[in-house]
Amino acid sequence: MTKTTTDNHFVAQAVHDLGTALWFGGAVMGIAGVNKSGSDLTSGIDKVRVASSAWSRFAPAQWGGIAATLGAGLQLTRSNRGRLALQQGYGTVGALKAALTVAGAGATAYAAYTGKKIGELAEQANRDGGVEVKDATLPSAGTPPEIRTWQGRQRVAQAAVPALAGAVVVCNAWLVQAHRPASTVKGVLGRLLPV
Secondary structure, three states, X not given: OOOOOOOOOHHHHHHHHHHHHHHHHHHHHHHHHHHHHHXXXXXXXXXXXXXXXXXHHHHHHHHHHHHHHHHHHHHHHHHOHHHHHHOOOHHHHXXXXXXXXXXXXXXXXXXXXXXXXXXXXHHHHHHOOOOOEOOOOOEOOOOOHHHHHHHHHHHHHHHHHHHHHHHHHHHHHHHHHOOOHHHHHHHHHHHHOOO
16 A cells, blocks of 8 residues: 655645734734723723733633644645755745744733733732823823833834734745746746856
């Protein structure tokens, strides 16, 4: 009995794409919806608590999306090792995609950390007489300086997450299109016959 192999890795590709979509979409929804939803509340501490609670509840799904992106990405890399060696540009874009994924995971972790710090500082300020913020990531005139600093850090980290996850999607689109016959021939010829 002979073992048959296939070049069709649709399950790994689907898991990768769905994981990245979850990661990207959740980050955008959190920035546009979760963080801003607190502005509908009157109490400063509630503005922070609502966002903190929502992000904490989403974290397992977000990390699941990142894990799917990383795990399926490794599987796709293994299954495409021939292209990595032969097709010009494939290895470079693949390495860029991997670096962006790791950087995005780091930005996600840092955003979570900054959110935790804001929550802790807001609770302390609330015990000391109250906390005033526009929403979870925007200070108001009465926001304590330390909370204001961490809110600024969180805005930068949270903006980096969908930017990096989106860049992973773009690199992945390039890699998928590189499987087209014309792209494959052009890439192999480019590797064999450099100009």
